[in-house]
Amino acid sequence: MGYAQLVIGPAGSGKSTYCSSLYKHCETVRRAIHIVNLDPAAENFDYPVAMDVRELISLDDVMEELGLGPNGGLVYCMEHLEDNLNDWLDEELDNYLDDEYLVFDCPGQIELYSHVPVFRNFVEHLKRRNFNVCVVYLLDSQFMVDVTKFISGCMASLSAMVQLELPHVNILSKMDLVTNKKDLEEFLDPEPTFLLSELNKRMAPQYAKLNKALIELVSSYSMVSFIPLDLRKEKSIQYVLAQIDNCIQYGEDADVKVKDFDQDDDE
Numbered sequence: 130m131g132y133a134q135l136v137i138g139p140a141g142s143g144k145s146t147y148c149s150s151l152y153k154h155c156e157t158v159r160r161a162i163h164i165v166n167l168d169p170a171a172e173n174f175d176y177p178v179a180m181d182v183r184e185l186i187s188l189d190d191v192m193e194e195l196g197l198g199p200n201g202g203l204v205y206c207m208e209h210l211e212d213n214l215n216d217w218l219d220e221e222l223d224n225y226l227d228d229e230y231l232v233f234d235c236p237g238q239i240e241l242y243s244h245v246p247v248f249r250n251f252v253e254h255l256k257r258r259n260f261n262v263c264v265v266y267l268l269d270s271q272f273m274v275d276v277t278k279f280i281s282g283c284m285a286s287l288s289a290m291v292q293l294e295l296p297h298v299n300i301l302s303k304m305d306l307v308t309n310k311k312d313l314e315e316f317l318d319p320e321p322t323f324l325l326s327e328l329n330k331r332m333a334p335q336y337a338k339l340n341k342a343l344i345e346l347v348s349s350y351s352m353v354s355f356i357p358l359d360l361r362k363e364k365s366i367q368y369v370l371a372q373i374d375n376c377i378q379y380g381e382d383a384d385v386k387v388k389d390f391d392q393d394d395d396e
């Protein structure tokens with residue numbers, strides 16, 4: 130049985146930075162993980178790249194040879210990956226043991242998770258190879274101090290959740306940039322009634338019914354819950370990792386115990 134995190138989320142939400150911090154953390158605690166680059170447009174890496182989709186296909190080549198723009202080119206690259214799951218991916222995976230822990234650093238175009246089936250097929254393939262997979266959805270904390278952006282972030286995450294049908298952990302990234310933690314706390318694990326009243330305050334009265342339907346939808350998927358991640362704090366990384374490990378049943382036999390992450394606890 131292998132374990133895998135699929136690290137997704139909007140462009141610039143901090144996916145690659147999270148992967149590199151996670152790598153460093155695991156290095157410190159002497160735990161083996163491998164980070165895989167699935168972004169054909171990525172250029173610099175702060176972590177050792179265990180597998181690299183750019184060895185299969187390069188975005189620059191696709192744009193040049195097919196005359197595609199960056200986003201169409203990316204979709205083409207990912208569809209090429211989808212066509213090569215039995216070849217390229219399997220060959221790469223064969224270099225690793227069956228019980229390896231892999232972290233996939235994915236591209237930031239969210240249409241890849243909501244509109245095209247590439248990641249769904251990717252995940253199905255990993256499951257067939259006996260991996261326990263979980264989505265790690267990163268959302269920039271800057272989006273959370275405003276209820277309308279919060280709802281839009283939730284909807285984007287929800288559409289990935291519906292499309293991928295995987296255990297799903299929502300992470301609020303870049304907590305170091307949040308100056309007023311009180312504003313944000315209201316959004317970490319919010320009451321639906323609170324969200325609805327905030328949303329109603331912001332929108333014209335004719336949207337009241339729509340607001341209610343949106344909040345009901347989001348809360349009935351019970352996904353209005355986010356774990357804050359502050360990369361400056363080792364404890365925060367440790368807590369996030371423990372939640373994810375729990376989701377994919379990693380280390381269930383081992384005696385892994387992690388203390389609750391206290392947000393105000395500056396180290």
Ligand SMILES: Nc1nc2c(ncn2[C@@H]2O[C@H](COP(=O)(O)OP(=O)(O)OP(=O)(O)O)[C@@H](O)[C@H]2O)c(=O)[nH]1
Nearest residue numbers: 139140141142143144145146236237303305306360
């Ligand atoms: N202050 C702060 N900045 C961060 C953090 N994480 C990422 N950033 C910055 O946010 C920007 C985007 O980070 P990336 O890790 O490249 O984001 P990404 O999600 O991989 O981006 P794409 O792959 O392009 O979708 C970079 O300038 C990072 O330095 C964080 O925890 N704190």
Ligand SMILES: [Mg+2]
Nearest residue numbers: 144145168235
């Ligand atoms: Mg990235």
